[in-house]
Amino acid sequence: MLEIKNLNAGIEDKDILRGIDLKVNAGEVHAIMGPNGSGKSTLSSVIAGKEEYEVTDGDILFEGESILEMDADERAHKGVFLSFQYPVEIPGVSVTNFIKTAINQTRKAKGLEDMPASEMLKKIREKSELLEIDRKFLSRSLNEGFSGGEKKRNEIFQMAMLEPKLAILDETDSGLDIDALRIVSNGVNKLRSSDNAVIVITHYQRLLEYIVPDFVHVLVNGKIVKSGGKELALELEEKGYDWVKAETTV
Amino acid sequence: MNIESRNMSLKDKLLSSYLTFQENQDFDNSIHDIKDAAIKVFEEKGFPTRKDENWKYTSLNSLVKEDYSLVGRNDDAVEFRDVKKFFLNDIDTYKIVFIDGKYSSYLSETTHDGVDVCLLSAALTKPKYKSVIDKYFDKILKKDSLTSLNTAFAREGAYIYVPKGKAVSKPIQIVHFATGVESNLMLQPRNLVVVEENAEVQIIERHQSLNSNPVFTNSVTEIYAGNHARVDYYKIQNDKEQASLIDNTHIDQQTSSEVAVHTFSFGGKLTRNNLNFYQNGEHNNSILKGVTIIEDKQHVDHNTLVHHKQPNCESHQDYKGIFDDRSTGVFNGKVIVDSIAQKINAYQSNNNILVSDKASINSKPQLEIFADDVRCSHGCTIGQLDEDALFYMKTRGIGEKEGRALLMYAFANNVLESVKIPQLKSRITKLIANKLGVNLGFEV
Numbered sequence: 001m002l003e004i005k006n007l008n009a010g011i012e013d014k015d016i017l018r019g020i021d022l023k024v025n026a027g028e029v030h031a032i033m034g035p036n037g038s039g040k041s042t043l044s045s046v047i048a049g050k051e052e053y054e055v056t057d058g059d060i061l062f063e064g065e066s067i068l069e070m071d072a073d074e075r076a077h078k079g080v081f082l083s084f085q086y087p088v089e090i091p092g093v094s095v096t097n098f099i100k101t102a103i104n105q106t107r108k109a110k111g112l113e114d115m116p117a118s119e120m121l122k123k124i125r126e127k128s129e130l131l132e133i134d135r136k137f138l139s140r141s142l143n144e145g146f147s148g149g150e151k152k153r154n155e156i157f158q159m160a161m162l163e164p165k166l167a168i169l170d171e172t173d174s175g176l177d178i179d180a181l182r183i184v185s186n187g188v189n190k191l192r193s194s195d196n197a198v199i200v201i202t203h204y205q206r207l208l209e210y211i212v213p214d215f216v217h218v219l220v221n222g223k224i225v226k227s228g229g230k231e232l233a234l235e236l237e238e239k240g241y242d243w244v245k246a247e248t249t250v
Numbered sequence: 251m252n253i254e255s256r257n258m259s260l261k262d263k264l265l266s267s268y269l270t271f272q273e274n275q276d277f278d279n280s281i282h283d284i285k286d287a288a289i290k291v292f293e294e295k296g297f298p299t300r301k302d303e304n305w306k307y308t309s310l311n312s313l314v315k316e317d318y319s320l321v322g323r324n325d326d327a328v329e330f331r332d333v334k335k336f337f338l339n340d341i342d343t344y345k346i347v348f349i350d351g352k353y354s355s356y357l358s359e360t361t362h363d364g365v366d367v368c369l370l371s372a373a374l375t376k377p378k379y380k381s382v383i384d385k386y387f388d389k390i391l392k393k394d395s396l397t398s399l400n401t402a403f404a405r406e407g408a409y410i411y412v413p414k415g416k417a418v419s420k421p422i423q424i425v426h427f428a429t430g431v432e433s434n435l436m437l438q439p440r441n442l443v444v445v446e447e448n449a450e451v452q453i454i455e456r457h458q459s460l461n462s463n464p465v466f467t468n469s470v471t472e473i474y475a476g477n478h479a480r481v482d483y484y485k486i487q488n489d490k491e492q493a494s495l496i497d498n499t500h501i502d503q504q505t506s507s508e509v510a511v512h513t514f515s516f517g518g519k520l521t522r523n524n525l526n527f528y529q530n531g532e533h534n535n536s537i538l539k540g541v542t543i544i545e546d547k548q549h550v551d552h553n554t555l556v557h558h559k560q561p562n563c564e565s566h567q568d569y570k571g572i573f574d575d576r577s578t579g580v581f582n583g584k585v586i587v588d589s590i591a592q593k594i595n596a597y598q599s600n601n602n603i604l605v606s607d608k609a610s611i612n613s614k615p616q617l618e619i620f621a622d623d624v625r626c627s628h629g630c631t632i633g634q635l636d637e638d639a640l641f642y643m644k645t646r647g648i649g650e651k652e653g654r655a656l657l658m659y660a661f662a663n664n665v666l667e668s669v670k671i672p673q674l675k676s677r678i679t680k681l682i683a684n685k686l687g688v689n690l691g692f693e694v
């Protein structure tokens with residue numbers, strides 16, 4: 001589904017990603033861990049299509065096709081979804097109106113008519129129940145004045161509505177309380193199928209107990225320095241990053 | 251005073267036609283006197299020029315150099331079905347409608363049932379209105395040159411009188427149509443709104459030209475809000491590209507009254523709003539809100555004054571503007587707090603988005619505060635759209651164009667929260683969405 005080849009990217013003169021290779025197949029869950037500032041969010045932004053970052057080498061293929069030249073919205077239409085580490089506030093646009101616009105724009109790009117209102121309402125009801133989101137919440141301005149946890153839950157609500165093929169969750173667990181973590185993870189797991197894939201970026205093993213990864217990668221200083229199964233996360237939790245860093249510098 | 255020669259012709263024409271105008275009116279002596287005094291003020295001051303501090307960024311040159319017919323022709327040739335779209339139709343309202351300055355009974359729905367919703371021409375000439383006219387007509391306003399010019403020629407417009415304790419049962423629409431059938435037309439409508447103690451009214455005012463002849467409207471509205479009165483006033487300025495409007499509104503607020511004026515400026519050649527609030531009682535609340543969305547070479551100038559003359563009052567100003575192409579905007583917000591006016595909260599904000607780099611806005615707060623216990627905040631921003639928000643929207647499948655439109659829509663739409671007539675609110679929302687090219691595939 002996703003194939004990243006020797007990806008080098010940066011901003012202005014600063015290199016951030018230095019040769020990343022990653023292959024994610026349909027049906028898989030990959031976790032990316034790594035110290036602060038190692039480039040995890042940059043990697044997700046580059047996959048999602050943030051133009052601020054310049055790709056200096058390598059390629060990103062999505063379903064076999066290079067997406068580097070595509071705008072972020074085109075990538076979204078193809079099924080790439082990024083849950084932001086820091087979701088943006090948009091005063092004056094309600095959650096409902098925003099998600100309706102997003103869905104209908106995506107349908108339009110595929111040559112489909114707007115989703116009928118009744119179907120839209122049903123879907124909103126269903127997904128907000130799944131994520132235990134209160135009705136009143138949906139009429140508030142998007143992310144404006146939302147608590148950290150509310151923002152994250154709202155990101156996953158949008159994901160559930162859009163049903164992407166590839167979901168990248170950048171620290172979705174940070175800010176969530178224990179109950180919310182369970183609810184949100186459940187929401188993500190509901191989306192999982194043999195047709196789609198998830199990349200979870202996290203600092204904590206806890207999330208991975210709910211969303212169990214097939215692979216765990218460690219990103220240090222713009223490179224994937226170690227990959228393994230889910231037990232790698234446990235090992236990292238126990239020992240920290242120094243040993244992986246040490247291992248790779250040898 | 252140095253009057254630019256180009257101003258001469260229109261000014262002279264007005265001065266000389268004043269005599270004929272006066273001769274043909276059946277006003278009381280007291281009204282004649284007011285008018286004579288007013289024309290003198292205009293004669294002395296003339297049209298404002300950019301040398302006047304208050305008119306630095308708005309030039310009337312292109313307007314006053316035109317030749318105008320000062321009397322319109324009213325042959326009632328306007329059919330309701332042709333102008334229906336300019337009214338708010340989905341709720342029941344009173345209507346006071348004028349065509350080229352003359353009352354159209356056919357399009358209007360007035361009342362004298364407990365409240366007076368009728369014509370100023372009647373109020374100025376019939377004895378039964380004399381006491382109200384004597385008390386309020388020409389009493390609230392500031393005697394600047396344009397207001398005085400209007401006073402001199404004032405004859406027709408809306409007269410609304412809401413006695414003590416009454417609430418007008420439905421909103422009132424005041425609509426001024428201009429057909430300009432003959433040629434360029436100058437109109438000077440005059441509205442008087444008196445809302446006594448504990449009374450309430452909602453008013454929607456609109457100026458609309460029906461063809462492309464230039465129209466120059468110099469309108470004056472006096473509003474009196476008695477103790478505990480509530481006045482909710484909406485101005486819809488979405489006129490044709492050849493139509494210019496100078497709106498002079500003067501508001502006298504008594505104790506514990508609340509007056510809100512919302513101004514929606516979406517079209518017209520030149521629009522100038524002189525909106526003046528005088529707080530003459532304690533515990534007043536004055537609300538001034540505006541949304542401006544213009545393009546081409548359109549110009550909208552908001553010149554506001556809130557004069558806090560008594561303690562324990564509030565004022566809230568929130569103006570938003572979106573300027574495309576070569577359009578220009580001005581916001582000049584003056585707040586005066588007299589020395590006895592302690593415990594005042596005065597808020598003012600003016601936020602703008604320049605869509606095109608050829609568009610411009612001049613924004614200037616003017617605070618004159620002579621009391622010491624005052625909370626006063628003002629902020630002005632001129633910005634582009636939030637790029638992070640645009641990227642966020644794109645990751646959800648909302649493209650650049652749609653995303654920009656949605657952000658601008660959200661920016662402007664925020665001001666509508668305080669609109670109290672739901673049908674009007676949705677109407678304006680749709681207007682904004684249309685202007686910005688947002689596809690409102692959703693209910694709002």
Ligand SMILES: Nc1ncnc2c1ncn2[C@@H]1O[C@H](COP(=O)(O)OP(=O)(O)OP(=O)(O)O)[C@@H](O)[C@H]1O
Pocket residue numbers: 011014016034035036037038039040041042043052085
């Ligand atoms: N827009 C930018 N401008 C300048 N530097 C940037 C920018 N974006 C990222 N960087 C830098 O690139 C490096 C990687 O940042 P990134 O946000 O990708 O880290 P991260 O792995 O997500 O960290 P965290 O765990 O703290 O979220 C950091 O040193 C950061 O300062």
Ligand SMILES: [Mg+2]
Pocket residue numbers: 040041042085170171
């Ligand atoms: Mg990060």
